[in-house]
Amino acid sequence: GAGVSQSPSNKVTEKGKDVELRCDPISGHTALYWYRQSLGQGLEFLIYFQGNSAPDKSGLPSDRFSAERTGGSVSTLTIQRTQQEDSAVYLCASSRAMGEAFFGQGTRLTVV
Amino acid sequence: DAKTTQPTSMDCAEGRAANLPCNHSTISGNEYVYWYRQIHSQGPQYIIHGLKNNETNEMASLIITEDRKSSTLILPHATLRDTAVYYCIAALLYTGTASKLTFGTGTRLQVTL
Numbered sequence: 092g093a094g095v096s097q098s099p100s101n102k103v104t105e106k107g108k109d110v111e112l113r114c115d116p117i118s119g120h121t122a123l124y125w126y127r128q129s130l131g132q133g134l135e136f137l138i139y140f141q142g143n144s145a146p147d148k149s150g151l152p153s154d155r156f157s158a159e160r161t162g163g164s165v166s167t168l169t170i171q172r173t174q175q176e177d178s179a180v181y182l183c184a185s186s187r188a189m190g191e192a193f194f195g196q197g198t199r200l201t202v203v
Numbered sequence: 204d205a206k207t208t209q210p211t212s213m214d215c216a217e218g219r220a221a222n223l224p225c226n227h228s229t230i231s232g233n234e235y236v237y238w239y240r241q242i243h244s245q246g247p248q249y250i251i252h253g254l255k256n257n258e259t260n261e262m263a264s265l266i267i268t269e270d271r272k273s274s275t276l277i278l279p280h281a282t283l284r285d286t287a288v289y290y291c292i293a294a295l296l297y298t299g300t301a302s303k304l305t306f307g308t309g310t311r312l313q314v315t316l
Contacts, residue, residue, distance in 0.1 A: 194246030
């Protein structure tokens with residue numbers, strides 16, 4: 092596709108439920124990043140992938156958060172047993188090895 | 204990754220040049236300086252990056268001091284659409300792999316009439 096695509100664009104879920112957020116990077120981009128941004132806050136790094144491996148998972152807030160990337164393309168961020176503090180915009184970005192990162196428009200997650 | 208320091212906010216009159224400073228005094232020799240901006244409710248947008256030399260593209264110019272401890276992003280003719288939060292990032296580049304980008308709090312640039 093022309094840009095980074097994230098789905099769904101909005102997700103409302105009940106506390107305790109699991110959610111899956113999807114990111115389709117730009118074709119050919121080897122690196123993929125996940126960030127989250129709470130209301131009025133800066134971007135918090137979660138994890139990044141180089142190909143299918145994740146050299147840096149240091150930003151994942153807890154073991155309820157996990158991410159995978161398959162085929163060097165699509166990535167899924169899974170949040171288990173969601174909590175209200177997980178409410179945020181989850182942003183995905185992709186880049187070539189030495190290029191700038193292109194961001195998607197994000198998934199707005201609301202846990203009620 | 205080196206820590207960067209930016210002013211919290213700045214104002215600029217429309218049509219004038221906006222000069223956004225960034226300090227990165229602990230930057231290492233193989234860390235690039237990246238600039239991104241985030242317009243309200245949108246995902247961040249890449250602007251420019253550089254290592255040692257000054258860089259210019261259709262959006263902005265990046266001036267990096269000779270000792271690489273600071274840099275300035277210049278928007279030559281700011282417009283109202285340039286109102287955004289601007290992030291300066293120093294990111295380590297591994298050969299053949301991407302840079303991990305750690306965003307700070309950025310500078311909120313307000314362009315006014």
